[in-house]
Amino acid sequence: MRIATLTSGGDCPGLNAVIRAIVRTANQEHDSTVVGYRDGWLGLLDDDRVDLYDDDAIDKILVRGGTILGTGRLHPDIFKANLETIKANLADARVDALIAIGGEGTLKGAKWLADNGVPVIGVPKTIDNDVLATDYTFGFDSAVAVATDAIDRLHTTAESHKRIFLVEVMGRHTGWIALHAGLAGGAHHIVIPEVPFDVSEITKSMERRFQMGEKYGIIVVAEGAQPRPGTMAVDDKGVDEFGHRRLGGMGQLIGEEISRSTGYDVRTTVLGHVQRGGVPTAFDRVLASRFGVHATRAAHRGEFGSSVVLRGEFIETVPLSEVVAKVKTVPMQRYEIAEALFG
Ligand code: F6P
Numbered sequence: 001m002r003i004a005t006l007t008s009g010g011d012c013p014g015l016n017a018v019i020r021a022i023v024r025t026a027n028q029e030h031d032s033t034v035v036g037y038r039d040g041w042l043g044l045l046d047d048d049r050v051d052l053y054d055d056d057a058i059d060k061i062l063v064r065g066g067t068i069l070g071t072g073r074l075h076p077d078i079f080k081a082n083l084e085t086i087k088a089n090l091a092d093a094r095v096d097a098l099i100a101i102g103g104e105g106t107l108k109g110a111k112w113l114a115d116n117g118v119p120v121i122g123v124p125k126t127i128d129n130d131v132l133a134t135d136y137t138f139g140f141d142s143a144v145a146v147a148t149d150a151i152d153r154l155h156t157t158a159e160s161h162k163r164i165f166l167v168e169v170m171g172r173h174t175g176w177i178a179l180h181a182g183l184a185g186g187a188h189h190i191v192i193p194e195v196p197f198d199v200s201e202i203t204k205s206m207e208r209r210f211q212m213g214e215k216y217g218i219i220v221v222a223e224g225a226q227p228r229p230g231t232m233a234v235d236d237k238g239v240d241e242f243g244h245r246r247l248g249g250m251g252q253l254i255g256e257e258i259s260r261s262t263g264y265d266v267r268t269t270v271l272g273h274v275q276r277g278g279v280p281t282a283f284d285r286v287l288a289s290r291f292g293v294h295a296t297r298a299a300h301r302g303e304f305g306s307s308v309v310l311r312g313e314f315i316e317t318v319p320l321s322e323v324v325a326k327v328k329t330v331p332m333q334r335y336e337i338a339e340a341l342f343g
Contacts, residue, residue: 001032003299004049004095007067008040008074008102008109012127012139013280014288016061016068018101019052021292027054030300035093040102041074041109045082047089062285065142065278075242079109083116090118097299101125103137104327105242107307111320114305121299122307122320123291127276129176132328133318134309138288143170143275144180150271151185151218158216158267164206164258166268168251170275171222172244173327177275179338182220189217189342191254193224194329198231199257205343206258221251232257290315 003026007015019036026032034052037043050069052058061068090098097119100110103126110122124131127143147169158165167187169177175192182190189205191197206217224247227234234253237246251268259266280288287310294308294315306317 001026001030001096001300002035002094003032003097003099003296004035004037004090004093005069005099005101006037006040006043007069007071007125008100008106009071010103010126010276011066011071012125012276013065013142013278014138014284015066015071015101015125016064017138017280017285017288018123018125018292018295019068020058020061021289022099022296023052023058024054025293025296030296032300035095036069039070039072040106041079042072043069044086044089045074045079047092049093062289063279065280073105073242076105076109080112086113087118097121097304099123099295099299103128104131104324107131107320108324110307111305111324114320119299119302119304120320121295121304121317122323123295124307124309124323125288127177128171128174130174130327130329131323132325133307133323135312136287136310138280138284138291139276140176141283141287142278142281143177144184145281146275146278147177147181147220147271148184150269150274151181151187151220154218154269155186155216158218161265162215163265163267164217164219164255166251166255166266167218167220168223168248168268168270169220170271172224172247173329175222175225175330175335178220178222179330179335183338183341185218185220187218187220189219190335190338191219191221191225191250192330192335193222193226194332195335196226196228197254198228199254200231200261202254203258203261206264207262209343210264219254221254223247223250225250
């Protein structure tokens with residue numbers, strides 16, 4: 001069998017571990033060959049590919065962040081207008097199965113290809129952990145580790161200067177990183193997109209903290225957080241070429257509001273792409289490796305139109321339709337656990 005793979009959408013730690021696992025499993029278990037397309041769907045359209053071998057170089061990418069294949073985002077309209085080119089390129093490369101590694105957008109593309117007769121298997125990735133049907137995506141644990149480390153560091157400087165720190169983390173639609181890093185880092189308040197905030201309540205919670213004798217505060221804010229309607233003015237920054245709302249600056253806005261109403265010394269730290277870079281954690285290396293092995297085996301069993309997912313302790317394959325049905329948001333029960341520790 002000849003397997004093709006590609007990595008698409010925002011990068012995350014663990015992508016190379018999946019590629020390595022695919023190449024090794026295909027070569028060693030099945031005597032199959034692997035070709036990688038560069039820069040996500042774009043490489044498939046442009047027929048930009050490289051043969052991947054189970055050599056020393058592939059073995060060593062386990063610990064490397066990013067993706068050796070490169071990644072990119074392609075507008076769904078361009079993608080869909082090129083079905084025949086995609087099919088022709090896959091036929092030309094004698095590809096029997098395509099393993100697409102990506103987040104929600106990529107997996108939607110994979111499902112559309114599968115619906116149109118392309119033999120595809122999905123592997124879910126994203127630091128955001130917002131892909132449905134899988135308990136976790138790889139990349140998330142690494143991002144949470146980076147954000148937690150940053151919060152740990154901010155505690156000491158915040159306390160020394162008696163300041164309130166707003167820490168803005170990634171999370172466009174969901175607050176998984178904010179919630180987990182906030183919990184792990186002992187944040188005094190966490191703001192997530194799933195729960196529209198009222199800045200006066202956050203302010204009161206900080207005031208209560210200071211009245212109790214505490215002299216600093218840490219508030220973690222997901223970049224996609226939104227105020228409860230009518231509670232705070234927010235400029236509309238419009239949408240990008242993919243129709244995504246332009247984000248960034250919510251931490252700063254909340255901080256300015258707290259500073260204005262209380263006079264506290266407030267600072268904002270935006271973690272940004274630091275959360276996506278660097279080496280994967282051990283958890284992400286293991287999950288990514290397991291996904292890669294299982295996806296390759298599923299390809300050899302002909303389970304096309306499916307995606308590997310983590311369910312409890314086990315890796316399973318489920319139809320891609322289950323994975324892309326909607327975004328996986330933070331369950332309120334888990335947010336309430338965090339709330340119990342606010343202040
Ligand atoms: O989906 C992953 C993610 O890191 C989001 O958390 C973030 O909003 C977005 O990608 C940033 O995208 P870009 O790298 O295009 O700025």
